[in-house]
Amino acid sequence: MSEPTTTTLDTLQIGQSATVRRVGGDGAVRRRLMDMGLVNGVQIEMIRPAPLGDPVAYKVRGYRLSLRKSEAHLIEVEV
Amino acid sequence: MSQSMQTLPTPLTIALAGNPNVGKSSIFNALTGANQHVGNWPGKTIDKQQGRLSIQGREIEIVDLPGTYSLAAYSVEEIIARDFIVNEKPHAVVTVLDATNLERNLYLAAQMLELNLPLVIALNMADEAEKQGIEIDTRRLSAALGGVPVVQTIGSRAIGIDDLKESIYKLAASPQAPVIPKLNYGPEVETELRALEAHISAIRPLGGMYNPDWLALKLLEGDEELFSRLSDEGNAALVALAKAAIARVEELTGEDPELLITDARYGFIAGVLEQAVVRESTLLETVSDRIDKLVMHRIWGLPIFLMLMWVVFQVTANVSAPFLDYVDYAFSGPVSTWASAVIGLIGLGGTWFESLVVDGMIAGVGGVLVFVPVLMFxxxxxxxxxxxxxxxxxxxxxxxxxxxxGLHGKSFLPMLVGFGCTVPAIYATRTLKNEDDRKLTAFLVPFMSCGARLPVYVMFGAIFFGAASGNLVFAMYILGILIAVGTGIVMKHTLYKSKPPQPFVMELPPYRMPSVRTVWRQVWEQTSSFLRNAATLILLISMVVWLLMAVPARADAGTFTDVDPEHSLFGTASGMIAPVFAPAGFGTWEASGSLITGLVAKEVVISTMSQIYVAEYAEEAAEPTTFVEDASGLVLGFGEAAVLTVQEVVNIVPRTLNLLPGLSIPEANFLGAAADDEDTSALGQVLLGTFTPLAAVAFCVFVLLYVPCMAAVAAMRQEFGTRWMILQAGYALLIAWGAAVIVYQVGTLIGLG
Known part of the structure; x- marks a missing residue:
């Protein structure tokens, strides 16, 4: 295992997994992200982007979640 | 006996809660059967579904809350669900959980536990979970949740409903709340919670209204909605205390309490899962994963999407057409004839009363019912x-x-449906969950050129441009789209600029076979809601137009209901408006008159023109029919409409395949009927004399952009209120006038006139 590197969720490649560390943003967006289960320590996998590149589908807590890239960018992850 | 009557007096109220897509409505249907009614949440446009059932003689009222992931007050659904639970204090809450996705579903359940209400868990989709190899120990799940009853259900097949009813009844019979495990939010948060609770309990009316534990928790989460509500109620001091508490927690832990509390909920859920889930899903790839591979594919995703949307468009525009024509025929034909006959029998034939009933009321009712087939499809x-x-x-x-x-991905469907008919398109915005997205989409939808506007372009195109008429039609569609896009971009950067960004964050739920029952239920509810709400305004407007047409403007112009259009109030009003359109090249009372009746329905523009431009057209009376002919026409017409509907469904296949270059598969034609063309040759001659080609284009532009029809206006009012309706209609009229004038003036300037 190599050293974990910190990046943001929108940089993940297809099939790549990461651990959520921090959810940024504020107000409704942040609240919504946390309510959907994106909190510190949760595993998340990038499934695939939409045909036009944005939004992106992820698998988290056993279900599929789609986020715009701007939203995924708010989430700090460890790869 | 009398004692039990005293202890169990009023019907119990039970709320049904759950995430979206967990089969909540199938549970609701299974519980209540046909005993349902739809209302509105106070001040909201979302339908409120209620139902009644009786368990062992006890009357129970079930309220189906909107599907939510959380009880944070960031969406309309969440606010409705939370307000109902907190303010109405139902006797119990049934929370429906999807057994195939327990982890995220338990997040809502955890928040229900925080509310400290009697709770029943319906562990739904038990069959799907089993198929995926998931095994959940319901007894241990119940224990981990502090003794909350857990019932396994398969809502779509009404399995487990009796057990669910029994659990509800038991809770009702012994109203003490179950022992609920306290979630542990960590020492810093807990300390502040205790302090806030003490403050809340000391404010007497507040302690009675809210559960102090819950209110303290929500305040510490920084709930803006409660902050403003409490401040309005004169409890600004409490809000200040809460904000200070939040700051203290942030200072001590480096994290805000909102995050700590959410973390604690998911921590609690992890513990529950560990105890209750015997085996997790054994599937590496679910059916949904496989479908997604195709449907969300980099290359195939878009074509598949476009094809499905095309099919939906066909369904609303063509498949519904035969029954639409049938309703139209029934009301303008047999129903009107019979009404006239009955009125003749009571000796009022040929009077204003007959005109009121036939031309006013029956035509109005027909104008409403004509939308029913398209809306149902x-x-x-x-x-x-x-x-x-x-x-x-x-x-x-x-x-x-x-x-x-500035729109949402889901806005595409309403816009597309708008090419068929604006009215269903406005209702189609219901698929958008965010109110701002919905309003903006509905604002733009009327600029999509609907099917009823097409005949106007086609007729003007054929008369003025002959073989090149297709260009005019195409240009109108493109112009409509451009105006919508432009309006959207402008609104995004002005009206909506100051609004905080709304999360897109969207679940991609597992694919499921839709059940005929729940689909039919939605069709029925939404169609009847249209009839209840929008129909009144549509009827009212058609009566007003009838009245204007019936009243002579001058004493010598005729008598009530027996007057030339030109000399009726309608004609006079049209004449007064006409100068407004002079800069657009069609400032005649005839043109503005047909535009006014176009408000009733765009289909009417051409027939009004025929009526007022070509007098003999109106005189040409229909062949009289006998009662038997009418009756058999009604019956045969229904059968014919049914056959044609099937034909249109079948024809979706060739029409879709023919989109591919080089293919031309013939369409089915079951009845061997030829497409009927409206005879407009006489009208054409007159129009050539009164319109210049440029004025004809300007007229088409106006028809494209101005208020679609009164039914669309009524739909807009039903969904978004009078203010938004007036705003949209006003904007559309302004844009339509401006665009028509620009076309005419610029065209004249560069010598096209």
Missing amino acids: LFAAIAVLEDSGYMARAAFVMDRVMRLM
């Missing part, structure tokens, strides 16, 4: 898309494009 198509899980994928695929206009 649209609602069915949307319900299937939603319930199958595809709608979320459609939004996923299209979001990038729609975002340019």
